[in-house]
Amino acid sequence: MLQIVGVHGIRQGASATTAELSGSWQESLEEGLADSGHAAAVGPLRLTVPSYQGVYPKTATRYMRLGSDAADPDEDAPVDEEEEAFILQALAAYAPSAEAEEDDSPMAGRTLGAGRLTPRLLRRAQAVDRVAGKGVTDRLLWLVREAHGYLRHEETGAAVRAEVKAALAATGARMVIAHSLGSVVFYDMLSRGEVPAAAGGGPGVVSLITCGSPLSWLAVRKGIHTAGVPLSVPAGVEWTNLYAPNDPVNKGGGLSPLAVGVTDIKVDNGKLNAHDVH
Template sequence: MGALQIVGVHGIRQGASATTEALSRSWQESVDDGLACSGPAEVAGPVGLTVPSYRGVYPKTATRYMRLGPDAARAADDVPVDAAEEAFILEALAAYAPSAVAKEQDSPTAGRTLGAGRLTPRILRRAQAVDRVAGKGVTDRLLWLVREAHGYLRHEETAAAVRALIREALVTTGARMVIAHSLGTVVFYDMLTRGEVPPAADGGPGVASLITCGSPLGWLAVRKGVHTAGSPLSVPAGVEWTNLYAANDPVNKGRGLSHLAVGVTDVRVDNGKLNAHDVHRYLDKPAIAEGIGKARRH
């Protein structure tokens, strides 16, 4: 029996060395480790993982928040965010910690930056308020995600190019299983809602098994960019959706998606306290191996 083909959809902070080959190899190693330690390993059999890198089509934003591509280091780091991105960031942080908005200080804190590039006073005030509610340093990590989400959801040419690369990988490999992490869960959910996932040869859903890990879909204000506000999150009929979340993962806030989504099975995993959002801490979990086993049998 041949290897089960899986396409992975990666998240943020993929540098110039994160090629498709490198990402695929590193994800494969973590999944193989999990399978080797799991009961369903014999049932699952071998797998082939392809993780298309979209770093080459992402905009080279002038800030080390977006250190994608070889030209990032030469960008003008002091360029501030523009008005559209400021509004996007403020909305996202408010959605992450609604109670923080009321705790914002009236006067801006001059001089504080979160990484490189000078953020606006309004962002600084909200970021500090979120830290007071969610924990010191939380926004330092969240802003990577929020700014790259802005790059995806507010730049249609970029978004279309990202989705095209993932679609190409699905067509080339014939994979009917997808594992998505972090911002990758937003990207693939966007593909599903747009009907851009190629169908199977029998006319059924092209992807029958979806595993999301560390997903921000439950809070990120930008989800309205890929979803109708007021309606539950959902995937097409015939797609089995499993969502892994970790208690100490700041991106999913220690919560799953079942309170906002229909047809999803939430699985809580233990990724430890440090780097709980790291994709490799998700990939070697028994729930991944179990999902592979189910996909293999079907």
Template sequence: MNALQVIGVHGIKQGSSATTAGLSSKWQKTLDAAVAASKHAEQVGPVELTVPSYQGAFPKTATRFIRLGPDEADDAPVDEEEEAFILEALASYAPSALAEEDDSPLAGHTLGVVGRLTPRILRRAHAVDQVAGRGVTGRLLWVVREAHGYLRHEETAAAVRAEIRAALTATGARVVIAHSLGSVVFYDMLSRGEVPTGHDGGPGVTTFITCGSPLSWLCVREGVHTPGAPLSVPAGVEWTNLHSPNDVVNKGAGLSHLAVGVTDVVAYNGGVAKAHDVHRYLAQDAVLERIAKARAS
């Protein structure tokens, strides 16, 4: 039995040293272990998972300082446009936090990133923590910064999509598993018609699995689809969305209330600290079921 080709689209917090070979190996080991322990092993069969790294496409700006460390980032401050994006993202995540926002000079300084973020961001982040739970904004800011880098910088976004398209073309994969920001990237590719077509002229990718997706955030959706319209994928693409109740990135909920043609599946990944972990999502039975179905089709 030939190996079924699968493309993984990674999310944030990879670091500049995360290579395609390294990411692919880590995802492959998790998936192989899940298959071996699953009742679906025979139906899934051998799988070859490729995770193209797009970290090199992101500029080394101040938004990467918190994620990669001072040796990996330039000293450029957060500009007004990025500040506005971050403030909007945090407000949309926890609207009630706006009433709790503290205007005092020291508000938010306990986040430990003074000098890299503006006072307005620190105040709002502190307010969101008060409403959503301590430490939530520390996780959210990882996503928000790289989402901004993708959604508001077309040259960066085009380079990211080019990496994914090259991997799809090279492997002929019909299955895509996209985690976190990766779900935004691949949804954007589907919307733009940038996914290679199949040999029959139909969609080259027929199975789209999203895990821990931030597409429920308005500021993210506005960047990749028509405002006011529901999220959707092209005909012939089966979309399954896994979400964990404790995952702060997907806000503990699915996408079916915002999208047509999506099947939401709850993934019980544990507490907040691990709920967004890609390997916990990859090990879910629903992922294996979708892969087995793709092989049979």
């Protein structure tokens, strides 16, 4: 039986258990294989998607809440200076020309309501929307703030990686499918050498499929990748990246301009749910 481990993004982990995530992903994968005509060649498979909602902070932002006991939106903590700098950098990497579009007048960003975002962030969000399209930042901010929780807090990141590592060890899976922030998590694991080796030695994972990956703009963040160096995976790992033209998270493009050894495949995931894992 082909064993596969999936690494979910934040939204798939909002309240689902490992069993629910695994069942949902496997159903989609089996439907896709049946439609492609390759189901018989692949044979039986089992897809395990470990949920890390139990180790991810419940102090989630108003853009994304994890778990049924998450805080009320009105009780969300405001963005502090360190997180503000992170979001500004992330949005600038997503739309470099947006900085030139910002309104630098004294009251800019101070007349858009209370909320938890600072005037600087509101100005940057408005500028990104002018460059990339209205409403883009509304779809990006949940990912950026939750990514901050992973990339800037070592205890959180280590706990998330431990859940994935345990699933790999328990299943012996040599294929990984990673979606959205999950691709950042697994790339981080590869970079840190935290992926269990195969029983007989050598790479434990030989096939990686990323989908809807924000690695093109989050990889420059501290602790995940060195700026100016191409993205890459260890020798012996075949890396395939799926991207949808209407997905705002990957800006509708693949990773090959920034990575070595990756095969980009363009997919049609519609317009309304272009970032959806299915």
